[in-house]
Amino acid sequence: MKKTRLSDQIAEQLETMIATQGLKHGDRLPAERQLAEQLEVSRPSLREAIQKLISKGLLVSRAGGGTFVQQATQNHCADPLVALFRDNPEYRFDVLEIRHALEGNAAWYAALRATDEDKANIRAHFEQMIALHGSDDPMDEARADAAFHLSIVEASHNLVLLHVMRGLFELLQNSISHNLDKLYTIPRVFEPLKDQHRELMEAVVASDPERARKAAQEHLAFVEDSLKDIDADEARKVRSLRHLTLVGR
Incomplete structure (x- = not known):
């Protein structure tokens, strides 16, 4: 049985958080340090999970501005x-x-x-x-x-x-x-x-x-x-x- 990568698990946690908190297009995620503490994960693993959601079009990263929710599906x-x-x-x-x-x-x-x-x-x-x-x-x-x-x-x-x-x-x-x-x-x-x-x-x-x-x-x-x-x-x-x-x- 294929083992789920940690970053995939964190990505699922992020998706759940976005849905349950009702975050919409343009809403900003908490700062990386705060989000890592909230999810109780390492910052490198969190960054990898965020990149996965960016590639799916759920999130977008803006240089110097943070990470934001894209238009929900x-x-x-x-x-x-x-x-x-x-x-x-x-x-x-x-x-x-x-x-x-x-x-x-x-x-x-x-x-x-x-x-x-x-x-x-x-x-x-x-x-x-x-x-x-x-x-x-x-x-x-x-x-x-x-x-x-x-x-x-x-x-x-x-x-x-x-x-x-x-x-x-x-x-x-x-x-x-x-x-x-x-x-x-x-x-x-x-x-x-x-x-x-x-x-x-x-x-x-x-x-x-x-x-x-x-x-x-x-x-x-x-x-x-x-x-x-x-x-x-x-x-x-x-x-x-x-x-x-x-x-x-």
């Missing part, structure tokens, strides 16, 4: 989708369908694999999301919602799944936020959302995979139904306004 894939979603907001339901399939499994694996640190992180994100309710900008709460769900994906310890989910949330937040924020301004929607998020958190913390998967899927089904109700309400308002305009002529 999923962003290249997401760019044409962002334009598509702006022209056709209905495609957000396609994203929800994919989330339904992926997040149920993510919750399952998180319940199996979450460490004590992961569980504390999930709980902290849940409490932050609840604390932001009623914020002047409803998107603050929507972003906290995404961070909560991603903390569960992180606890699944599946790097590929984490990359995919980050891309999906980026699509939702950057392209169709006009409906996501409304979820948090409707009392009849917020209370069930809070209860669903709490149930999901508690299922993962309790290490109950079946309960966690069920909680994730029921939550996403509710979100989809709620967004459809918002669309229907807005359509009725538009029709009513057009009718009043015609009558007033």
Whole structure:
């Protein structure tokens, strides 16, 4: 069996760090000495690992300026989708369908694999999301919602799944936020959302995979139904306004 080179192992650690910390294009990595201490590796091995990621296009080194994250792979894939979603907001339901399939499994694996640190992180994100309710900008709460769900994906310890989910949330937040924020301004929607998020958190913390998967899927089904109700309400308002305009002529 071929032995994995130390530099390859460090490169994997760096990729995981970039993904879990949400580093994006243009973000700078810590200084070499600090990064070596953080990863508990030698600086020569770290340099070799960084060169590997530079050759893969994940990092770029600037003379005298440090090492920076290049454009993440999923962003290249997401760019044409962002334009598509702006022209056709209905495609957000396609994203929800994919989330339904992926997040149920993510919750399952998180319940199996979450460490004590992961569980504390999930709980902290849940409490932050609840604390932001009623914020002047409803998107603050929507972003906290995404961070909560991603903390569960992180606890699944599946790097590929984490990359995919980050891309999906980026699509939702950057392209169709006009409906996501409304979820948090409707009392009849917020209370069930809070209860669903709490149930999901508690299922993962309790290490109950079946309960966690069920909680994730029921939550996403509710979100989809709620967004459809918002669309229907807005359509009725538009029709009513057009009718009043015609009558007033």
